[in-house]
Amino acid sequence: MVAKGALPPLAAAAGPNAILEEGVTMEIVEQILTYAGLGLIVGFGYYGSVAWIGMMEASGGPAWAAKLVSGLRLGAAIVFFLWLASIGATQILSAFIGFLVGRQIAFGLGGLD
Numbered sequence: 001m002v003a004k005g006a007l008p009p010l011a012a013a014a015g016p017n018a019i020l021e022e023g024v025t026m027e028i029v030e031q032i033l034t035y036a037g038l039g040l041i042v043g044f045g046y047y048g049s050v051a052w053i054g055m056m057e058a059s060g061g062p063a064w065a066a067k068l069v070s071g072l073r074l075g076a077a078i079v080f081f082l083w084l085a086s087i088g089a090t091q092i093l094s095a096f097i098g099f100l101v102g103r104q105i106a107f108g109l110g111g112l113d
Contacts, residue, residue, distance in 0.1 A: 032094040035084070039095030042080050043102025047074045051106070 053066045084092040 002079045028090065028104070031090060031106045035095040036098035036101075039098025039100075040078075041098075042077065043099035044106050045102075046073050046077050046099070047103040048109075051109075054061035 056066050084095050
């Protein structure tokens with residue numbers, strides 16, 4: 001019999017791969033958080049550049065610079081998600097969630113809600 005709140009002996013011996021609940025392991029949780037963090041960084045950069053492009057156009061910057069930044073941000077996002085798709089579904093879904101959180105943060109800071 002196992003005390004309330006304690007892990008069964010086999011789960012306790014498993015170390016970092018101990019079962020949390022319903023078969024979810026610490027390794028999967030770490031993987032989800034890692035790729036969500038990557039998505040957050042890419043999403044913040046992607047959507048933050050929207051405000052930067054708007055400032056460049058408003059200040060009378062060259063049109064080619066705004067087009068260049070727009071093309072680079074689109075290319076970077078495509079490469080990022082293609083790379084994730086080659087790894088697996090868990091990674092791409094968790095990164096996409098982070099990407100959307102980055103969007104909310106970037107738009108909130110830029111006043112673009």
